[in-house]
Amino acid sequence: MQKLSFWLQRVSQLLVVLLLVTFGVSLLIRIIPVDLATIVMPVADETQRAAFRASIGLDKGPIGYYLQWLGNFVHGDLGNIYYSGGTETVSGHLIKAMPRSLLLMSYTQIFALGVAIPLGVLSAYRAGRRADRVISNTLFIFSSIPGFAIGLILIIIVGTKFEWLPTLGYATFSEGIWEHFKHMIMPVLSLSLGLIAQYTRLLRADMIASLREDYVTMAMSKGLSDRRILWRHVFRPSSVTLFTSAALSMGGLIGGAIVIESIFATYGVGFEIFAAIGGRQYIMLQSCVAVIALFYVFFNLVVDIGSGFVDPRTRDRRANA
Amino acid sequence: MAGSGTAHMRNTVDSVLTVRDLTVEFRVAKDKIVKAVSGLSFDVVRGETLAIVGESGCGKTTLARAVLQLPPPNAGEVVLNGTDLTLLPKENLRSARTSMQMIFQDPISSLDPRMTVHQLIDEPLEIWDRGNRAERDERINKLLQSVGLEPELVLNRRSYEFSGGQCQRISIARALALDPRMLICDEPVSALDVSIQAQILNLLLHMKETFGLTMVFISHDLAVVKAISTRVMVMYLGKICEVAPPDVLYAKPAHHYTRALLNSVPIPDPTKQIRTELLQGEPPSPMNPPSGCRFRTRCVGASALCAEQEPQLREVSPGQFVACHHPIV
């Protein structure tokens, strides 16, 4: 049962990362030059503030505070958002924001991969020829324009000038599927153009490397058609890096989404983080980062499982690890 | 074999290198240990060339590196000029290593691509502060000339501008810079073309004479070894099969493995094709070697005894030692 021990080891590694990340973020509260209780209760007196500190464990030192927060987090209590006039739960905000972000990220990934895979295969197959040069150069430029710039330019052209699409807000499915997608098109485009460039380049490079391998010549000498060789023999071994990078870019997407969500007022998780920082809601920030780190761990495991699926060599290396 | 024993050890005062019961094992997984070299002993006498021959995975390269303590072996002693290297503290080991230099298989990977030939050969001299600039430059020129390179043409070029054979010449010059007593060559010609192989082999022979070197020459190629060795040691799965001078070993091998190996070498002469029975199968895994004689699973002469008892090296003819219960007579 070597396999089990590999996964145990891998999961424990990731858990260590997860704990260290959340602990690190919980230290932020200690670094800020301001007292959290003062921010939360600007008009309260010292006893009330002390009670507040005790309620979230701030009086217990960094480790005590972290352990209390962690205990609550595991039980689904992500803390509260405090503002003048009341509190709301962080989980309440996240439950509303999460689906929007997840949908935005999923559409972005699907669109980016859907475009990048054929482009990558085509430009590797026609490497050095015109189609390849056109694709590579166009994408190279796209990869250098930040997503928010693309978003703002889209707003100017598509949203303001021609008024084809709404520039702000989000629509749920219940408001109509078409409405939902209309609000998503521009954010998805802004987030995905850079990714398309990145994915295409990765796939192209790996495909070109694979195409030079003897097993491709071997497949040719068996009399297989180019199309079959490309997709059946070359694509799969060449796609490991692509899928790894796609899964790991989910984290980066959340970062990118902060800006895009604030431009398009999508109010997803990215926007919540931004709002938490702007409003000095450090508990909210801490829990949001923890949730993102959870995602990171999850997608790392997806990569591990997926790459074993695509490339049997990794599976066996693990069995021996 | 593939057995153990020390009958072939000569224990003379002339021994430059004496290796006793050397064992190297790697852990590749939790409960998987590769037994690369198992309790192996040999000695190398001044002025001789000991050839270590075996197929891939027999542990010959691991052996060479363990002798140089790169990394140190798990057990056993490596006595160089009377000093046991395995017991030396780090700093002393550093200086002890200089009397034993190594030539590697991949001539290109063994030279730093960012350094000029001058810098490459100067490096060992610089580490040990051998002479001033002018003296060192003169030494570099001499070394280059002795390996057949024109100093003016090569000094300021980098390794990637040279062919494999030329890189190997540079490596030899570098290895000789510190006046070592001993040269360990790990497959120095197997990455080279046939016509270049001969050049490097002849150069090594020539250098050996000029510099009074003692040599350990590791190879998978019995033919290459025959041309340059004074003693041949055949290895199989981390153990010794047979030790003998080449004229004896090639004429009448006593170990079944040695014979099989010899019969497998293709001879470039259509009139001399021998078609004997081939060795069947492939070597077993060094993680789980067979009991008793490690070669018994593929040996035509194996008996029940071979599974039970590990054969010890013994002398079957003057100078010819074999680790086999049923040697070929």
Added chain:
Amino acid sequence: MSSLLSVKNMTVNFDTPRGSLEAVRNVDIEIPAGTSVGIVGESGSGKTVMCRAAMGLLQGSTVSRTGTVVFDGHELTAMTKEQVRELFGSGMAMIFQDPLTALNPVRRIGVQLSEGLRIRLGMSKSDAMARSKELLELVRIPNAAAVLKSFPYQLSGGMRQRVMIAIAIACNPKLLFADEPTTALDVTVQAQILQLLRELREDLKMSMVLVTHDLGVVAGNTDYVAVMYAGEVVEYAPTAKLFADMRMPYTEALLNSIPRVDHKPGTALTVIAGRLPDPTNRPSGCGFAPRCKYVQEKCHKEHPNLKTDPDGHVYRCWFPIGEAL
């Protein structure tokens, strides 16, 4: 004897950043049906490129091939890629030096082996699998059923080479190109693979082109030998004749530089000085002239033409061995 494969005046060029590289130039070679022809040369002599170009396996915008290749009555050089492809598998097949890189790392042996059968012979999936198992047994792989389900990296070098041979002979090719099939293997395994190839050739009535750098491998396994140097065929003769009566100084020098187990220990090796000419900047005279011990004035200036002895021995030299100056 009729020629199964006939290559006429073939030249292969690669465009490189350093200029045009003539990897193969003006090669003529005949592979008589039912024979095994060895192609010997050092690295960079163009032997691998020659074989791949003959089969039409070189691709990309930087390669160009001229000359004619006729295989079994088909002029390959006049056919489309698709038409040539029809001949692969059942007409020509190829095995490669390193079976680890020549087998697809992520697909099971069974899939790779049965693929050709299904596409070229139109077999059903189960028939192809059954035939695949037979093929593995034919190349003497023990435990064939388990090997069908394995991935290439799980097999040893020798086993992988057997699998590759099984794939190559799956559709009963008339001609097998074996490109350094044993270079990556240990000598004992090499002997096994060479024996397997000899037996299969006999059983399947298959011709073979055996590419190697090892004159020893050629001596025991071929009927004819072509020696290549710097992109050209410099000598071509029946194997026995070539070894008995060499005409080309390069062949002789190559043979004398090989360390041999059948010679006395300590026999000095003859060294070929210098190195191969730069393929992007070939000398105008004979490519071997700077390294040749018989070199004359003329060798540096004029490129030697192929000469043919009355007994069919072909060589490319102004002053062949055994001919008075």
Added chain:
Amino acid sequence: MLKFKELSKPTQLCVLWIGLMLFLAVFGSFLPFEHWTFVYEDDLGVTPFSPGHILGTDNNGYDLLTSAIAGTRMSIFIAITAVGLGGLIGSALGITAAFVRGKVDLVLSTAFNVGLAIPNLVLALALVSVLASNVDMTVVVPIWRRVMVLIISLTIVLIPILGRIARGATLTWSGREFVTAARSMGMRDSQIIKKHIVPNVLPALIAVAFLAIGVVIIAEASLSLLGVGIPDGGSWGGMIARGRNDLEYSPHVLYIPVIFLAITVVSTNQIGEVLRNKLDGREAKV
């Protein structure tokens, strides 16, 4: 090394553009223009290519050319400092981890993974907001402190990214036989790192550093756009943030900093790419 004349035309343009940006960053304030905060009260929202205002003005009357030059200075300064610091610290840690192996490697690799587990922008945003916050929210944080905080935050973000690359490169190179050869000659580990590892790892890191400059420029712009970076049009990001307010009537206020930023990022990416290919070509020969 690379010769300018041997580069392709587009790459030459990229090098020239980066040269221009560096020139503006260093000497921009000596050019005979009004200070970038000067308000042309009569020229509000002038379109580009107008006399007196080649790149136009925005709706507040700021000249966009002088703004862009000042922005160049800030953006380039932040990017180069952060990449320089992050590169130095990251590669020192990465090289140590890979060369020493064992526990040191475990600790440093885990630290890198912790850094990588938080998305770059989230990490930078959190760091900036914590480090740049005042006790009293109404007190404006001075610009120099914002710049410092931005640089520190972006440096921290870069350390694990560049550290991991340095670690990978070191692992490859320290497996080469010339390292074994150096050991067998009696070289000390510290000398091996200095003479064999660093010179071989460095070129790859320089190539990556060029790519990182692009990443940092974009990150700084994103932070400014979110309002936590450089305020009031002091950098390209700040200009974009300002241009955002008037998309409908003066889109050029947005386009101009975006164009500066995009060309710069294209250029650094292209130079990084060329360097990397050049190195790969060398690698292939080795």
